[in-house]
Amino acid sequence: MSLLVVFGGPKKELRTLLTLLSEEYARGEKVKLVLVHQACRLASDKTPDQMLKDLNVETYAVEEDIKEQDLSPHLAEEVRVIDYDGWVKLLEESRKVLSWV
Amino acid sequence: MHLKLLLVILTPPHDGHLKTALNLSEAALRKGHGVIVFMTGDGALHAAQDMAESMALKMKQLVERGMQLVACRESLRQKGLHHEERLLEGVRISSLAEMVDLMDSSDKTLVFD
Amino acid sequence: MTRRLCSIEEVNTITKSALIIIKSSESKSKETFEGLRIAMSMIGMDMMPKLLFCDEAVSFLWKDNKHRNDEKYAHYLETLAEMAGIKVLSTSLEDRHLLLCDLIESLNPQVISPSQASKLVSESDLILAV
Numbered sequence: 112m113s114l115l116v117v118f119g120g121p122k123k124e125l126r127t128l129l130t131l132l133s134e135e136y137a138r139g140e141k142v143k144l145v146l147v148h149q150a151c152r153l154a155s156d157k158t159p160d161q162m163l164k165d166l167n168v169e170t171y172a173v174e175e176d177i178k179e180q181d182l183s184p185h186l187a188e189e190v191r192v193i194d195y196d197g198w199v200k201l202l203e204e205s206r207k208v209l210s211w212v
Numbered sequence: 213m214h215l216k217l218l219l220v221i222l223t224p225p226h227d228g229h230l231k232t233a234l235n236l237s238e239a240a241l242r243k244g245h246g247v248i249v250f251m252t253g254d255g256a257l258h259a260a261q262d263m264a265e266s267m268a269l270k271m272k273q274l275v276e277r278g279m280q281l282v283a284c285r286e287s288l289r290q291k292g293l294h295h296e297e298r299l300l301e302g303v304r305i306s307s308l309a310e311m312v313d314l315m316d317s318s319d320k321t322l323v324f325d
Numbered sequence: 326m327t328r329r330l331c332s333i334e335e336v337n338t339i340t341k342s343a344l345i346i347i348k349s350s351e352s353k354s355k356e357t358f359e360g361l362r363i364a365m366s367m368i369g370m371d372m373m374p375k376l377l378f379c380d381e382a383v384s385f386l387w388k389d390n391k392h393r394n395d396e397k398y399a400h401y402l403e404t405l406a407e408m409a410g411i412k413v414l415s416t417s418l419e420d421r422h423l424l425l426c427d428l429i430e431s432l433n434p435q436v437i438s439p440s441q442a443s444k445l446v447s448e449s450d451l452i453l454a455v
Contacts, residue, residue, distance in 0.1 A: 117322060124348065127380050127417065131346075134443035147232060175235065195239035202240075202320055203215060209446070210322040211348070211454040212229065222356045222455060253359030287359075308366035315451055316339045316372065325349070325356040325455045 113141035113169075115205035119148040119212035128211050129162050136166060143201055145193070146172040147212060154190040155182055164189075173198065215245040218318035220311070221255035222325035225267070229324035230258050234270050236322075241277050248280040248318070250311050255324075256287035259303045268300055275302035282306045343367055343374040344449035350381035354392060357385060360455030361401040368408055375445055376405055378434070379414035383421060386413060386428045393429070406432040414442050 114135050118125060132142055144163070146154050153163070154172040163170055171193045177183055186192070193201070202208060217240055219233045237247040251258050258267070259281070275281055282304045288294045296305070315321050345364050349357050367374045384390055385402075392398045405411060411434045418424065418436065428434050437445075446452060 120348075124380055127348070127414070130416070130439045131379075131443045131446045133439065134447040137443075138447065140447075148228060173232075176232075195235045196242070198236060199239045199243055199245070202217070203213060203243075205320070207450060207452070208320045208322060209452045209454065210324070211346075212232075212322075212324050220453075222359050253362075254355055308363060309370055311363070312339075312366050312370040312372055315343070316341050316370075321451060321453070323453045323455060325353070325360075 112204060112206035113143045115143050115145065115201050115208045117145045117147060117208065117210040117212060119146075119150045121149065122153060124211065125150070125153065126162060129166060129168075132166075140206075141169070142166070143169045143205070144171065145198060145201060146170065146190075147176055149180075151176045151180055151182055154187055155185040171197070171201065215240070215319040216317065217245055217247045218311075218314050218321040219247065219249045220321065220323045221249060221251045221258060222253045222323065224254035224257045225263055230267060233322075233324050234267070234274060237274055237279050241274065241279060246278070246280075247274075248282060248314055250282045250284070250306075250314065252284035252287045252308065252311065254287075256283045256291055256293065259283040259288065259299050260291075260293055261298055261300055263300070271300060272302060280304065282310070284308055284311070339370060339372040341372065341450040342448065343372050343451040343453070344445050345374050345376050346452065346454040347376065347378045347382040347385070348380045348454055351384055351391065354385075356455050357382060358398060358401070360453070361398070361405060363453065363455075364405055364409065365401060368405075374409055375412065375449065376409055377412045377414060377437075377442055377445060379417045379442070383413055383417045383423060383428075386411070386432060386434055387423065388427060388429055402429075402432055406434070410435060412437050412442070412445070414439065
């Protein structure tokens with residue numbers, strides 16, 4: 112079961128957050144990231160975050176927030192768009208959750 | 213598997229966090245999970261009767277479907293909302309001590325700040 | 326109906342280990358203050374939290390921070406420092422050109438590395454970020 116991280120902050124905070132998850136990676140634990148609110152911009156392929164790619168974090172973005180910010184045409188391939196039902200499913204499948212919203 | 217979810221709201225109205233929390237609650241309730249929304253700090257302002265109608269209506273509907281809506285007594289007092297007639301129907305007044313207890317007994321806790 | 330007394334073990338005991346990450350800037354001081362209040366409540370309920378200050382929030386520990394004369398705020402920080410200990414992420418200090426000696430001495434903050442901080446995350450059952 113994975114660690115589910117819900118992130119809604121600016122890009123500079125994501126760096127700190129990913130640093131704090133390094134031990135999880137070292138232990139071979141899976142981390143799944145759900146982007147919400149302004150953080151959905153990180154899912155845009157115009158501003159790809161290398162650290163997310165390097166750590167191979169499974170990344171999701173909430174559909175409603177993507178639509179509100181008109182980001183749909185610009186999403187990076189690896190980002191999966193989910194609705195709230197999908198977010199609940201991720202919660203069901205996770206071992207613990209860290210919300211940084 | 214039925215989860216017990218605790219959603220803690222720390223931020224005041226109009227920043228979108230409550231809307232996200234309620235949407236998540238709605239989806240969780242649909243799947244048969246238990247949801248408690250705990251409002252504290254500026255988040256307690258969401259418990260006021262005179263808040264935005266659309267949010268109030270949604271909260272009322274979700275409470276009818278089993279969501280628990282709880283607000284911190286001290287935060288309400290600081291905002292002049294400690295009289296029940298000023299609160300939304302269905303809001304239960306409690307304390308941070310209970311919130312800590314809920315954090316311990318819930319399967320997942322999310323904080324919206 | 327027979328009622329039985331519960332054993333001491335059955336009395337509501339806290340089981341989870343908690344980490345509170347204080348990460349918000351001074352513009353969100355109300356949320357930060359609430360985070361400290363939650364930490365105090367945890368102590369009251371025998372859930373001893375670990376406290377980690379990072380990113381912009383390290384400024385709350387700075388000697389010249391604008392909340393230093395707020396009695397309630399100072400009281401919360403001092404109590405938490407004494408009972409739970411305060412940890413600060415080293416890279417957050419470096420990014421802001423701050424040293425340990427720039428922080429409020431009486432809080433006895435412990436500067437920890439990213440690796441040590443990530444161990445805290447890994448070892449905690451409950452993680453709150455405010």
